[in-house]
Amino acid sequence: GQQLNQSPQSMFIQEGEDVSMNCTSSSIFNTWLWYKQEPGEGPVLLIALYKAGELTSNGRLTAQFGITRKDSFLNISASIPSDVGIYFCAGASGGSNYKLTFGKGTLLTVNP
Amino acid sequence: GAVVSQHPSRVICKSGTSVKIECRSLDFQATTMFWYRQFPKKSLMLMATSNEGSKATYEQGVEKDKFLINHASLTLSTLTVTSAHPEDSSFYICSARVMGRQNTEAFFGQGTRLTVV
Numbered sequence: 001g002q003q004l005n006q007s008p009q010s011m012f013i014q015e016g017e018d019v020s021m022n023c024t025s026s027s028i029f030n031t032w033l034w035y036k037q038e039p040g041e042g043p044v045l046l047i048a049l050y051k052a053g054e055l056t057s058n059g060r061l062t063a064q065f066g067i068t069r070k071d072s073f074l075n076i077s078a079s080i081p082s083d084v085g086i087y088f089c090a091g092a093s094g095g096s097n098y099k100l101t102f103g104k105g106t107l108l109t110v111n112p
Numbered sequence: 113g114a115v116v117s118q119h120p121s122r123v124i125c126k127s128g129t130s131v132k133i134e135c136r137s138l139d140f141q142a143t144t145m146f147w148y149r150q151f152p153k154k155s156l157m158l159m160a161t162s163n164e165g166s167k168a169t170y171e172q173g174v175e176k177d178k179f180l181i182n183h184a185s186l187t188l189s190t191l192t193v194t195s196a197h198p199e200d201s202s203f204y205i206c207s208a209r210v211m212g213r214q215n216t217e218a219f220f221g222q223g224t225r226l227t228v229v
Contacts, residue, residue, distance in 0.1 A: 099161065
């Protein structure tokens, strides 16, 4: 099956620092999604990417859909304590079922 | 974004009993809903795809008689964990796809923490 490698597994940073995380896949995806999950909650969609090469921003978050369609990165600028959580990438190949394949997540800790 | 509501958020049940979890799309219609299971500090594991008006499609290794899924309307899917055992304790999350949008995202419910004692 499809595999998603997400890195880093965890990050400990100081407030104000920038953060970067990425996902790579063994196969092509048509859609890349980035989610944030806080303890005891479901994932919340941050950014959706639909075209190879697409670069999209949402406030302090920026994500890109890799040209090869096998990778994506998420950047968070000027981190704040409320950025703490687990960030998941997810890819979809399309089709009627639209199943998502999730990365294993990046645990972000921001020290004030 | 679209809102998906999951209920209950927490449930504790006795071993051998059944538990029903509801997933509702509040402001859109969803022909397809997905049920996931998540273990502590792990990623989401897709259990099954629920299609309105037809049988659910289960992922390999997921017992369909154990995890009953019913998608009776375009806004409601239910997951029933039958004859629950302690090893069924987990965080269950549903998601829904917005009907009719070509480029579309999946929106998640807030999850249900199931504890079987």
